Every structure is written in C-alpha cells, then in structure tokens.
Amino acid sequence: MSIEKTKRKFGMASEQEILDGRVTDVYFERTHQILEAKNISKRVKMEIRLKSLPNQWTWGVLSGIEEGLNFLEGHPLNVWALPEGTLFRSQEPVMVIEANYEDFDKLETSLLGFLCHASGIATKAARSVIAADGRPVASFGARRAHPAISPMIERSAFIGGCNGVSTVLAADYLGVKPVGTIPHALILLVEDSSKAVSMFDEVIDSSVPRVVLVDTFGDEKFEALANANMLGEKLYAVRLDTPSSRRGNMLEIAREVRWELDIHGHNHVKIFITGGLDEDTIPPLNEVADAYGVGTSICNARVFDFGLDIIEIEGRPVSKRGKFSGTKQLYICPQCGERLVKLWDDENAICPNDGQKALPQLEQVMDQGKLLIDLPTPQEIQAFVLKHLPKTL
Numbered sequence: 225m226s227i228e229k230t231k232r233k234f235g236m237a238s239e240q241e242i243l244d245g246r247v248t249d250v251y252f253e254r255t256h257q258i259l260e261a262k263n264i265s266k267r268v269k270m271e272i273r274l275k276s277l278p279n280q281w282t283w284g285v286l287s288g289i290e291e292g293l294n295f296l297e298g299h300p301l302n303v304w305a306l307p308e309g310t311l312f313r314s315q316e317p318v319m320v321i322e323a324n325y326e327d328f329d330k331l332e333t334s335l336l337g338f339l340c341h342a343s344g345i346a347t348k349a350a351r352s353v354i355a356a357d358g359r360p361v362a363s364f365g366a367r368r369a370h371p372a373i374s375p376m377i378e379r380s381a382f383i384g385g386c387n388g389v390s391t392v393l394a395a396d397y398l399g400v401k402p403v404g405t406i407p408h409a410l411i412l413l414v415e416d417s418s419k420a421v422s423m424f425d426e427v428i429d430s431s432v433p434r435v436v437l438v439d440t441f442g443d444e445k446f447e448a449l450a451n452a453n454m455l456g457e458k459l460y461a462v463r464l465d466t467p468s469s470r471r472g473n474m475l476e477i478a479r480e481v482r483w484e485l486d487i488h489g490h491n492h493v494k495i496f497i498t499g500g501l502d503e504d505t506i507p508p509l510n511e512v513a514d515a516y517g518v519g520t521s522i523c524n525a526r527v528f529d530f531g532l533d534i535i536e537i538e539g540r541p542v543s544k545r546g547k548f549s550g551t552k553q554l555y556i557c558p559q560c561g562e563r564l565v566k567l568w569d570d571e572n573a574i575c576p577n578d579g580q581k582a583l584p585q586l587e588q589v590m591d592q593g594k595l596l597i598d599l600p601t602p603q604e605i606q607a608f609v610l611k612h613l614p615k616t617l
C-alpha cells in the first residue's frame with residue numbers, strides 16, 4: 225500500500241487542519257473508529273494538570289488558554305478553566321472538560337500542545353522579567369524558532385511580562401508596536417557605524433527610539449560616545465551585543481560604557497544588553513543595564529508536560545494508575561493565598577491557616593461548545609501576571 229504524501233511548502237499545519245483534528249496522535253483516531261463501530265458512547269470528565277514543574281520551580285504561568293478555547297469552540301463540550309495568566313502549581317487542575325468521549329478524543333493532542341508550549345514560554349519569560357527586577361525585557365527570539373509559530377511565541381513571552389516583541393506580524397497580533405534596534409547588517413553595508421546611525425535617524429520615523437549597536441567595528445565605549453555626540457538628546461540607548469568570543473566580562477564593558485557616557489554628559493542614554501541572556505545571567509547586569517533583549521532562552525523554553533486524564537465516567541470517579549480520580553477544583557484562600565485541591569463543590573474548602581472559606585478558581589468558560597466569557601486581551605493578561613509574580617525567583 226502506498227502512502228500518499230501531502231505536498232506543502234512549510235512543515236506546518238494550516239488553521240483548518242488543526243481545527244479538523246488532523247494534528248492528533250493516531251491512536252485517538254483509532255479509538256474513535258472503534259467507539260463508533262461498537263456504538264460505545266460514554267459521558268466523561270477529564271482533567272488537565274501538570275505532575276511536576278521543571279527544575280524544581282514552584283509555579284508556572286498558564287498560557288495557551290485562548291488558543292485552546294478557540295480550538296474547542298463549536299464542539300459539544302463543557303469546559304472549566306483557570307484564567308489565562310494564572311500562576312499555577314504542579315498537581316493543580318488547570319482545565320476540566322466534560323463530554324461524550326467520542327466528541328473529544330481527536331482534540332486531545334492539539335489542546336495539550338497549545339497549553340504545554342505556550343505555558344513553558346510564558347513562564348520562562350516571567351522568570352527573566354523577575355530577574356530583571358523592573359527593567360524592561362524585550363522578546364528577541366523569533367529567529368530561533370519556526371516562523372509559523374512566531375505569533376504564539378511572542379504572545380506567550382508578552383503575557384509572561386516581556387514589554388516588547390520584535391517581529392512585525394506578532395506585534396500586529398498583539399496590537400503593539402514592534403521593538404528593534406539597528407542590525408549589524410546595516411552598519412556593515414554602509415561600512416561605517418556613524419553613517420548608518422545618521423541614515424537611520426534621517427529615514428526612520430522620529431517616534432522610533434534611537435537604539436544603537438556599538439560593537440560592530442570598534443570598541444563599545446568609543447562607539448557609544450561617538451553616537452552620543454552625534455545624536456545628542458535623540459540617542460535613546462546603546463545596545464551591547466558583544467560576541468562571546470570578544471566579550472570577556474559584559475558587566476565590566478557595560479560599567480565602562482556607562483562611566484564614559486556619564487562623564488561626557490550623556491546621562492540620559494540608556495544601556496540595552498542582549499546576547500545569550502536568561503534568568504541566571506541577567507541579575508549581575510542589573511547594576512548597570514536599563515533594559516534587556518532576551519531571545520533563545522525564552523523562545524526555546526522547555527515545554528511543560530501537561531497531562532490530560534479521564535477522572536470520571538458516567539458520574540463515577542475513575543483514573544489510571546498513579547492518578548487521583550474524581551473531579552477536582554482548585555480553591556484559594558482570599559485571606560492568605562493558601563491553595564487547596566479538593567473535590568468539586570467541596571464544602572470543606574476551608575483554609576487551615578485562618579478558617580476562611582477558600583474560593584473555587586476554575587470557572588466554566590464553555591457550555592456545549594459555546595464560549596461563555598469575553599477572552600481577555602494580551603495586555604490584560606500581562607497585567608494580571610505582573611500583579612501576581614513574586615518579587616524574587
């Protein structure tokens with residue numbers, strides 16, 4: 225038997241293929257066939273949760289809910305979920321789905337994919353944002369990932385707290401202006417840093433902050449000074465992106481640049497650092513950096529291993545080995561923030577610390593495929609995340 229190979233330019237699924245449940249593991253498709261052939265239809269409840277967070281982290285940022293709900297919309301399903309942007313812990317249910325199983329089987333693979341990928345990125349972004357301790361962090365990782373998912377990556381990074389994204393398409397998707405500096409390529413083409421900068425200043429709309437790379441041909445300190453002398457007040461920031469082979473100590477380079485800028489009266493010029501940054505390499509630079517661009521570590525964040533399990537069939541609690549049966553709800557104490565995972569509608573969701581009644585967090589968001597809530601904007605979700613992020617890692 226020959227297998228027909230679909231021709232496509234890029235290795236990506238179209239929106240329609242995803243909606244049609246084509247991105248499913250084949251075993252769900254086979255299960256569907258068997259259930260149909262044998263006329264088996266059972267009402268089930270399923271739960272999505274993460275068994276453990278990577279690297280002994282204690283929280284993750286839930287992302288991918290909007291895409292997940294857009295994907296489920298129109299199918300005869302009831303869905304309860306935590307709001308997108310919730311800081312969740314391992315073992316807490318983040319979504320509960322009720323359906324006749326044959327109406328859901330082929331949707332599991334993609335639904336988990338939306339949540340696992342986006343939450344991994346949003347969490348890693350949030351960790352960089354905490355590490356930067358109030359300094360803006362821009363997402364610069366588009367070039368490290370497949371372009372088809374660049375909007376998802378940038379949205380997740382933005383939700384996690386990144387203040388800007390670099391690709392034009394993702395910025396459109398988020399309703400923000402893309403952020404960027406001046407590429408080394410332009411400087412190389414013009415063969416002169418100052419000339420490239422003055423061309424940028426001449427051609428590009430004045431509302432775009434002038435952020436200049438200062439490591440293309442010469443020493444960072446002297447290029448920074450030359451640009452500051454040339455652009456004066458118009459120079460917003462210098463960007464340090466020194467290649468690792470020349471880098472030595474980035475903190476020392478940044479300190480020296482800051483010193484020279486200040487001593488020559490360019491105190492207003494900010495220092496923007498990029499290149500191989502993450503939550504570990506950012507904190508020592510906070511002494512002198514005003515902002516960061518983070519690429520690979522955010523866009524290539526480890527995906528989360530959310531699992532989806534049947535926890536109730538025809539109203540009876542069931543589960544596979546190693547899982548807890550029964551439909552569970554996450555309760556949070558309004559007084560002290562204590563988190564409790566208990567059975568749905570548990571009357572005893574009382575905080576052990578202060579006796580307060582803990583409040584259920586998963587709310588119904590879909591009724592028979594009909595969306596019940598207005599999905600929040602990325603800006604609203606980001607504000608929600610920033611409000612709840614811990615101050616330190």
Ligand SMILES: [Zn+2]
Nearest residue numbers: 557560575578
């Ligand atoms: Zn409490």
